[in-house]
Amino acid sequence: MNAIHAAIVSAVEVPYTRHPDDTATTEQLLTTAIARAVSQAGMTLADVDGLGVSSFTLKPDHAVDLALRSGLSLRWLMEDTNGGASGVNMLQHAVRAIEAGDADTIVQVAGDRMTASDFQSVVDDYNVITRDYVTPLGMGGPNAMFAMLTQRHMRQHSLDETAYGAVAVAQRRWATINPGAVYQSEMTMDDYLMSPIIASPLRRFDCVPPVTGSDAIVITRQENVRAGQSSVRVSAIGGSVNWDRHEGDGLRTGLAGIAPALWNRAGLNPSDVDVVSVYDDYPVMALIQLADMGFAPTGNVRDIADRLLSDHWPVNTSGGQLSAGQAGSAAGMHGLVEAVTQLLGDAGNRQVPDARTAVVSGYGMVTYRYGACANLAILERV
Structure with a gap:
């Protein structure tokens, strides 16, 4: 057979x-x-x-x-x-x-x-842990949790706000040529740094707009x-559910454990990829996942931020959730749909020339502090 x-x-x-x-x-x-x-x-x-x-x-x-x-x-x-x-x-x-x-x-x-109101209902009753232990504390959603994670990430890697602004600014460049993005106006680093603080150090443009x-x-x-x-074929795919993340500092996802084997299975390296779709509910999570997938071979996270700003690197070519919006559970599909659209050659003005390979990451299900699920798909155009 x-x-x-x-x-x-x-x-x-x-x-x-x-x-x-x-x-x-x-x-x-x-x-x-x-x-x-x-x-x-x-x-x-x-x-x-x-x-x-x-x-x-x-x-x-x-x-x-x-x-x-x-x-x-x-x-x-x-x-x-x-x-x-x-x-x-x-x-x-x-x-x-x-x-x-x-x-x-x-x-x-x-x-x-x-x-x-729909968004607030989802946030308050996201799961039993959130409903019974987090919401009663008056957290009001994930912004405060990821603000603390961003603070820790900044200290660990000696970063300033511009590293996170690089994610938002670079993705906005792509959003300006995506007619489906809810934020399409140009944004500079100064615009990012002048936006209001939501939960320090998170600013307005660090937080996805619910759509x-x-x-x-x-x-x-x-x-x-x-x-x-x-x-498009799936050359490698896998996931990780890591409850032990809550015993650590949250600065790694399950991708760090599964990515090497998946790259090997696909017969590719991060440098071979034409399009990257990384789950971007917050810039810090985009940087962490990119590092976990192998896009910071020297271990210097600042290199990722610099590349985003200087190379027009095809990361989140829709503008990502930060500029296109987060449509509830569709957030887990948005990057996948964009990657497939690019590989099928249907991305219009934002089309990456000769795109043949893509990698898509997923991340989610915040429990007490961090996301418990992470997964990765490596795709190739047939």
């Missing part, structure tokens, strides 16, 4: 907005993304026999309810609740399901209607790819 290989054949984003229509629902966002991704793939809903869903605000409905409302008849179904790690996590499951023959074509979708929107991709058997149709 020939080996079954999975291919990603489409990636779509339902436009993000800060001010959703009063009649818009999470269900509509997700079903719209599903329909658009399937259409872009040159398929119909009847071709889909697998569905992966991630959403904070779909409740009380679940993945099975969304399948019904989307008009899908399925052999494979999953629901992921792991926040910023959900996109790569669902992709790993979907690829394995197709390789095992459990499904032929899977749509992976994530998104939320995320108004200010409403959704993202989806279609993964199918390689044999289903039409002649002449571009596709």
